[in-house]
Amino acid sequence: xxxxxxxxxxxxxxxxxxxxxxxxxxxxxxxxxxxxxxxxxxxxxxxxxxxxxxxxxxxxxxxxxxxxxxxxxxxxxxxxxxxxxxxxxxxxxxxxxxxxxxxxxxxxxxxxxxxxxxxxxxxxxxxxxxxxxxxxxxxxxxxxxxxxxxxxxxxxxxxxxxxxxxxxxxxxxxxxxxxxxxxxxxxxxxxxxxxxxxxxxxxxxxxxxxxxxxxxxxxxxxxx
Ligand SMILES: Nc1ncnc2c1ncn2[C@@H]1O[C@H](COP(=O)(O)OP(=O)(O)OP(=O)(O)O)[C@@H](O)[C@H]1O
Ligand SMILES: [Mg+2]
Numbered sequence: 001x002x003x004x005x006x007x008x009x010x011x012x013x014x015x016x017x018x019x020x021x022x023x024x025x026x027x028x029x030x031x032x033x034x035x036x037x038x039x040x041x042x043x044x045x046x047x048x049x050x051x052x053x054x055x056x057x058x059x060x061x062x063x064x065x066x067x068x069x070x071x072x073x074x075x076x077x078x079x080x081x082x083x084x085x086x087x088x089x090x091x092x093x094x095x096x097x098x099x100x101x102x103x104x105x106x107x108x109x110x111x112x113x114x115x116x117x118x119x120x121x122x123x124x125x126x127x128x129x130x131x132x133x134x135x136x137x138x139x140x141x142x143x144x145x146x147x148x149x150x151x152x153x154x155x156x157x158x159x160x161x162x163x164x165x166x167x168x169x170x171x172x173x174x175x176x177x178x179x180x181x182x183x184x185x186x187x188x189x190x191x192x193x194x195x196x197x198x199x200x201x202x203x204x205x206x207x208x209x210x211x212x213x214x215x216x217x218x219x220x221x222x223x224x
Contacts, residue, residue, distance in 0.1 A: 010074035010153045010187050011037045012059055014212075017068035019051075019058060028054055030210030031068070039185035041176055042215070043198055046207035052191045055207060056155045059189070074153035074187065077146030081158045083138035092117070092133075092141055093126045099145040116144040120174050136167020140174055147178075153187040160194065172200050 012035065019029040028051045036042055046052045057063045060076045080086050089095040096113050104112075117125055120140040125133075133141065139159055146154050156175070160168040178186040179202070190201070198204050203215035 008073055009038060011035065011072065012074055012153070012189075013037070013071040014058075015069045015071065017058060017065045017070060018210075019054065019063065019065050021054075027066075027210055029058065029065075032210065032212050034205065034212045034215075036187065036189065039179060039187045040202035041179040041188055041190065041200060043190045043192055043201035043204045043218075044207055044212065045192055045195065045198070045204065048193075050207045051210065052207055053157055055212070056157055056189070056191065059155060072153075075151050077149060077151030077154045079139070079142050079146060079154060079156040079159050081161050083135070083142045086142050087130055087138060089130070091127060091129050092122070092144075095130065095141060096126075096145060096148050099149045101149050112148055116147045119147060119178065120144045121170065134167055135163045136170045139163065139167070139171050143171075143174060143178075147186075153189070156188060156190045158191050158193060160192070160197070168194075168197075172197060176200050 014032050014034050017029055017032045018027050020027045044052060044055065054063070056078070058065060058070055059072070060078060061070070087095055089098060093113060096116065097109070100109060100112065113126055117123055120143050122137060122140055122144065125137070130138065130141070143154065160171055163171065175188050175190065179188050190197075192198070198218040198221055201218050204218050204221045205215050206213045
């Protein structure tokens, strides 16, 4: 399970990043500067339409800045708001298999499937049809898919927006455990509307008027 990527600490660095969608005059992201240089649970809040999803698209390179530079060495995985838009296969095993992007032995495949399902609290779910999973279980399957493809930095775009309270807490706890692992902590950037989730974060920033605020401890975070 080790490769050269895992020895590097993943980072993301925005330098004066500006972005607007074609045909729109106003800058949605404007001279945005921030860094994430160590593993942990990083959260971003912001109002509807403030550009949170756009920020994630800039991070993973789906769109390019108009000005400025996005620096990153991270191997980025994405977890969307609605797992039904992301999951392609009929059962957990086949979904995980299409996310293994390396040529490894059947023995290793079995080992990794067991490992990632265990990591997200879905031990024994390998043969389960996806349609029998709850929303929270599906969301945790998408996280397992990101892990099995050896991602070291996961972007989560309002992953609990469609979930009930129980599933919300399970997904939050899954990421909290993965990002506070003593041996190999994950880096996760979590977008949310729900202010009650901020207490799980190691650091919180707000996206407002195209700027991302500095990172604060959740307890110091002031909503204004
Ligand atoms: N592909 C696109 N082309 C043009 N405009 C877009 C595109 N995607 C988003 N926008 C616009 O950019 C603005 C920010 O959108 P974005 O989805 O990044 O916001 P958000 O903070 O994620 O919102 P929400 O809280 O609703 O998820 C919105 O006004 C939106 O209409
Ligand atoms: Mg969004």
